[in-house]
């Protein structure tokens with residue numbers, strides 16, 4: 235026993251001596267790991283005190299929970315854009331996937347300061363890669379020498395530039411995201427090539443990502459309140475936020491546009507529940523009836539300050555009132571339809587609009603055979619009379635159902651008549667003044683989205699994945715209609 239103890243002491247002394255020799259010869263390039271100071275001047279936890287862009291230090295984008303679009307500081311996984319914008323840092327090996335995941339964390343945790351500055355020795359350049367985990371947290375990990383996958387570095391510390399990552403996404407797109415010297419979240423900026431820097435920061439703080447595309451719901455000529463870096467079927471892209479209608483009450487949170495779309499669905503469902511005599515509804519019931527998951531429903535309703543009561547749920551009437559106020563439905567919005575052909579006839583004859591606060595009050599066409607003829611009980615007026623009639627009847631929404639060639643003229647006249655919003659069915663981009671809101675309806679896009687789901691499901695079956703799980707993922711990316 236005493237002999238073994240002596241052997242152990244001797245071994246420790248030898249180890250210490252080796253370690254001292256190594257230090258003297260400058261070979262102490264042991265990579266910094268998370269939770270330990272990365273450098274003598276770097277803070278613990280891998281956050282660099284220097285700008286890694288200038289030092290070449292490794293960094294990953296960081297999302298701040300303060301910036302989160304969610305009221306509770308989280309961005310739920312289903313709120314992630316479907317179209318991922320691969321991003322990596324200029325000097326880092328992170329793939330876009332890793333960056334995006336890190337920036338919009340599934341559990342709302344901020345991606346811990348990815349800028350782990352490596353030791354300055356040459357050997358240290360082969361320091362550890364940091365992997366961005368699915369939950370947005372980073373972890374120190376050893377380099378693998380394999381192509382970057384999911385935010386993992388290549389072994390030489392360089393980005394896997396342009397090469398597809400193991401997950402099939404392209405790694406190496408540049409951003410100029412820099413780590414904050416004070417340990418705060420770094421702000422990804424636009425890349426030098428003018429491409430959108432990342433959805434990370436934008437998605438996290440609900441602000442538009444510069445240079446991102448519109449989502450197809452708005453036309454180029456419209457006032458764009460925020461650019462979207464996601465596809466048209468991104469269901470909760472938090473890059474576009476709309477100020478809530480307060481109607482004289484205390485202002486509530488800005489609301490993502492997709493959530494506004496879902497509010498209309500909740501309202502429809504709630505109204506039908508109310509008609510059937512329901513006075514209370516749980517979030518589970520409401521979410522099931524609306525085809526939205528309950529976490530998303532609760533989050534949406536939190537935007538309008540409605541949190542329900544645990545074990546009781548929501549008062550149907552109160553919730554209807556809140557949503558109506560938010561959507562501005564406590565006053566009627568009068569509608570005019572221009573172009574009374576196939577579509578215009580259908581819209582004019584549809585009895586469902588008045589009951590939901592949208593009485594159709596004017597119809598317009600250019601066809602002399604139609605002028606003066608009642609459609610849905612309302613006589614059709616001539617195109618030339620649009621400004622006068624709209625002003626007189628206080629029309630606030632104009633619906634364009636004319637051929638595309640006529641749409642801009644019709645739009646101009648509607649604007650001259652004082653309409654505030656245009657619902658455009660014609661396949662053309664409209665130019666409107668700043669204050670006019672335009673929404674474009676394209677049923678073909680809806681069909682394409684359905685096609686996307688069908689294709690995904692088929693892929694899932696071919697790959698032996700659970701088709702049900704695929705369908706759930708896909709449907710969560712679509713705004714219910």
Ligand SMILES: NC(=O)c1ccc[n+]([C@@H]2O[C@H](COP(=O)([O-])OP(=O)(O)OC[C@H]3O[C@@H](n4cnc5c(N)ncnc54)[C@H](O)[C@@H]3O)[C@@H](O)[C@H]2O)c1
Nearest residue numbers: 573574575576577599600635636637638640660675676677
């Ligand atoms: N977005 C979609 O999903 C979708 C679906 C169907 C149709 N559309 C579009 O809606 C529009 C109407 O389609 P439709 O099938 O009813 O066409 P349609 O030809 O049946 O009707 C067009 C009507 O517009 C009228 N018109 C023509 N020029 C006009 C003008 N300057 N001012 C006022 N009215 C004018 C015509 O007299 C006609 O009554 C088209 O642009 C079509 O492409 C879009």
